[in-house]
Amino acid sequence: MFSLNGLWKAKTDNENIGEEAGYFETDFRDDDWKSITVPEHWQDGGFASHAGILWYRYKFEVPDELLQFLKIIRLEFKGVFYFCKIWLNGTYVGDHEGYFDPFDFKVNNQLDKQNLLCVKVECYNEPDRASKKQITGVFLDWDASDPTFNPGGIWGDVSLVETGLIYLKYLEVKSEILDENTAQLFLRLEVMTEKEGKSTFSLSIKPQNFQGAELKTEFHEKLKKGENEIRKEMKLEDARFWWTWDQGVPYLYLLKVVIFDEAKISDEREQIFGIREFKRVVNNRSWKFYLNKKRIYIRGTNYAPCNHRIAHVTREDYERDVDLLVKGNFNMIRVHAHVDRTDLHEICAESGILIWQDFALQWGYDMKIEESAKIQIKRMARQVQNYPSQGIYCCHNEPMGISKKLLLYTVIALIGCYGLAWLVNHFFGMFSNAVFWGVFIIISFIFGLPATMFFYNKNKNVLDKHLLEAILEVDDSLPVIQNSGMMGVFRKGTDLHTYEGWYWGKDYRDAYCYTRFPLKRMCCFITEYGAQSFPVLENLKKVIKPEDLEPINWKLLQRKHRCQPMNFARWFDLNKYKTTAEFIEATQTYQAELLKFFNELWRINRYNPNGGTIMFAFNDCFPGITWSIVDYWRTPKKGYYATQLSFEPVYVMADWPKKQYKPNKLYRTKIYIVNDLHEIIDSAQIQWELFNDQKQSLTSGNFTTTLQPDSIQVLGEIQYQVPAGAQGEYQLSLTLKFKDTTIKNEYSLKIK
Numbered sequence: 001m002f003s004l005n006g007l008w009k010a011k012t013d014n015e016n017i018g019e020e021a022g023y024f025e026t027d028f029r030d031d032d033w034k035s036i037t038v039p040e041h042w043q044d045g046g047f048a049s050h051a052g053i054l055w056y057r058y059k060f061e062v063p064d065e066l067l068q069f070l071k072i073i074r075l076e077f078k079g080v081f082y083f084c085k086i087w088l089n090g091t092y093v094g095d096h097e098g099y100f101d102p103f104d105f106k107v108n109n110q111l112d113k114q115n116l117l118c119v120k121v122e123c124y125n126e127p128d129r130a131s132k133k134q135i136t137g138v139f140l141d142w143d144a145s146d147p148t149f150n151p152g153g154i155w156g157d158v159s160l161v162e163t164g165l166i167y168l169k170y171l172e173v174k175s176e177i178l179d180e181n182t183a184q185l186f187l188r189l190e191v192m193t194e195k196e197g198k199s200t201f202s203l204s205i206k207p208q209n210f211q212g213a214e215l216k217t218e219f220h221e222k223l224k225k226g227e228n229e230i231r232k233e234m235k236l237e238d239a240r241f242w243w244t245w246d247q248g249v250p251y252l253y254l255l256k257v258v259i260f261d262e263a264k265i266s267d268e269r270e271q272i273f274g275i276r277e278f279k280r281v282v283n284n285r286s287w288k289f290y291l292n293k294k295r296i297y298i299r300g301t302n303y304a305p306c307n308h309r310i311a312h313v314t315r316e317d318y319e320r321d322v323d324l325l326v327k328g329n330f331n332m333i334r335v336h337a338h339v340d341r342t343d344l345h346e347i348c349a350e351s352g353i354l355i356w357q358d359f360a361l362q363w364g365y366d367m368k369i370e371e372s373a374k375i376q377i378k379r380m381a382r383q384v385q386n387y388p389s390q391g392i393y394c395c396h397n398e399p400m401g402i403s404k405k406l407l408l409y410t411v412i413a414l415i416g417c418y419g420l421a422w423l424v425n426h427f428f429g430m431f432s433n434a435v436f437w438g439v440f441i442i443i444s445f446i447f448g449l450p451a452t453m454f455f456y457n458k459n460k461n462v463l464d465k466h467l468l469e470a471i472l473e474v475d476d477s478l479p480v481i482q483n484s485g486m487m488g489v490f491r492k493g494t495d496l497h498t499y500e501g502w503y504w505g506k507d508y509r510d511a512y513c514y515t516r517f518p519l520k521r522m523c524c525f526i527t528e529y530g531a532q533s534f535p536v537l538e539n540l541k542k543v544i545k546p547e548d549l550e551p552i553n554w555k556l557l558q559r560k561h562r563c564q565p566m567n568f569a570r571w572f573d574l575n576k577y578k579t580t581a582e583f584i585e586a587t588q589t590y591q592a593e594l595l596k597f598f599n600e601l602w603r604i605n606r607y608n609p610n611g612g613t614i615m616f617a618f619n620d621c622f623p624g625i626t627w628s629i630v631d632y633w634r635t636p637k638k639g640y641y642a643t644q645l646s647f648e649p650v651y652v653m654a655d656w657p658k659k660q661y662k663p664n665k666l667y668r669t670k671i672y673i674v675n676d677l678h679e680i681i682d683s684a685q686i687q688w689e690l691f692n693d694q695k696q697s698l699t700s701g702n703f704t705t706t707l708q709p710d711s712i713q714v715l716g717e718i719q720y721q722v723p724a725g726a727q728g729e730y731q732l733s734l735t736l737k738f739k740d741t742t743i744k745n746e747y748s749l750k751i752k
Helices: 315-327 342-351 367-384 404-428 432-447 450-454 458-474 508-515 519-523 554-561 565-571 580-604 638-646
Strands: 006-012 034-038 052-061 072-077 083-088 091-097 103-106 114-123 158-163 166-179 182-193 197-207 215-223 226-236 253-261 264-273 278-283 286-291 294-296 298-303 332-335 354-358 390-394 526-528 612-615 650-654 666-675 681-691 697-707 711-721 728-738 741-751
Touching (some): 034 052, 072 083, 166 253, 182 197, 182 215, 197 226, 278 390, 298 526, 342 354, 367 458, 580 638, 580 650, 638 650, 650 681, 650 741, 666 681, 681 711
Parallel strands (some): 166 264, 298 612, 526 612
Antiparallel strands (some): 006 034, 006 052, 072 103, 083 114, 197 215, 253 264, 278 286, 650 666
16 A cells, blocks of 8 residues: 655635646646645645635655556545545546545556646535535534534545455455354455456454454355456354443454465455344334344444544544443444444444444435435445444434524424423423424424424435435345434334423423323434533633633634533523532533433333433534533543443432422332343342431331343332421432442432
8 A cells, every 4th residue: 555645735716717727737837835734624734714625736656566567556535525526647537425435446547657646625514504415414514513614625544555456345244143153154245357267265254352263265256357246155153243342242253355366466355343133123113122132222322423523533532432432331322423434333343332323414405415325325334334333324313404494483483382381381280291292293294394304304205215225225134214313103203302401391301201191102212312511621721711711701602612502591590600610510410410310211111112222422523512421522521420320231220309399298219120231130239228418317228139131120119208397408329239239329309
């Protein structure tokens, strides 16, 4: 491999005159062009605030051995935002659309000793968020990414790749579990060759992260000139399966393919893989997932881009994040509306974390993207399907347009519906959320608001359907979700996005409506819920001036850091806090409380009908004030530790306390214990104790039980008569002990 990374030259061209002016010609004078590093985003490479078209030129010399006969030389790009055209030595090579997938062109006929590579790159800001034309997902349209940044540019490595006349274009590995010790492997090779004839192929499979025997085979194949498809099946005895970290060991294998041309190596490729099956079973709106034929409850989180500036991300960055994910008790991440580097899939495979992989569609798009989207979603599947961490594909996140006009009408409808729901709750004290959603859906259907996501829109019903079909052409072995956030009451629907305690509801406890008729059908699987919180003060000071923190400059935080002041003002008394540090502490405390409530709510409804939950969100991709539980600098917030606790695979919990209790009333709650593991746990001991506001013990008790695999059980109910003169904050403490593990859980009861 011959690297072409380095210092290139670049020039803006938003008038789009470069092709006519001959920017790609070898004799074009580029003395006045600026220098730019490749790989890099153009806004970080000397073209701040630029969006649109940028031309790149790079002069390079290649060694003589690279120009030898009987070789294939391909010009490879690892990533370009977003559309590009390429010329080599004045000859047009080709073009490419899509930011995330590597692509290459054969350049033997264009390559010389002295060379000029010229690339025209286009990446535009798109103000019409309802009809976007670039498939960039959260990188250009999201409420948790850098609002000031356009990611355009050559962000991945550029190189010349050398092989013999026969080379491997693509390698696919699938597995089927035959019994507890045996697996059948299905291999598919796409092979390109410049000549006809018989070639020799060598395959070897050996353990990657454990000791075991190596399986080798050699075969001959007659190839025609051009593209060839070769399929092979191999039986693997004494097979070890890939598991998530909480269910077992993520055993990995390494497959090596070597292609020989007349006894010389023409090309070779290595691919890690794991033996696993992952299935989704939908039964009466209940989603259940099975890993290697065993049911598994999903405890997940949304994963933003590791960094909005994807060119800057290293393998060590992903290793740091995945380590935090495992320690946080997550067994799945949802790669939210983007495709990250494949390093993420590889490290999740090594660490035992499943991935819900979104395609890079976020909200509304012009239907003209359909053909390109079908091509790109197939490339996405090919890019990740071999990794055992890949578990679910999703074609589109919240497929609805958000133009300014529709947004205004939607806000008006939301206010009206919320007012009606408030009146119902005020007079009847129940079903306020059901009224809210019911009326909002009816109004949306009549007036065609963005909430027609519940009914018909072309993105959801036409585009996404065709994308689902396209993915299945590449990989039909895994679950494919047509779109995310399309919860259904009367119709089938998909997963639920809900934001009680942030966007709506009088309190996060309003989410109880999803555990009751008629909304219980909506909580089959949850993929978004949360609240914004501030990073710690010392991190904020790295990007925000002191005078904008004391007092808080809300307009600045909203404009540059995605902060939502109206929502903070709704849930916090902003005049109550003397310092910004106090307010930061309060936001993190509230986020932690809300997430713990939701995490426990879904787990109490485990398989009835909830098959898992994916909170929003894990990380920040820029210095923001968002829903993350780990900030941009990877400092965990309180929400991380609250989720870490409430996602313990074996966990004890109680019914969530009411907002407050009155003196001289009976407090009662059930105690639950959940076991996500596939093992029996004998003699689990649970102790509970209730303390008053003076930390004095009021009453206590204990349970001893045997936990069945993959189960939840109600241990019993505890009751306490609150004294007539009681005031303050009481504490319910739960302690679970099993084997060498102790888990403590606490709840605050406000007596007023």
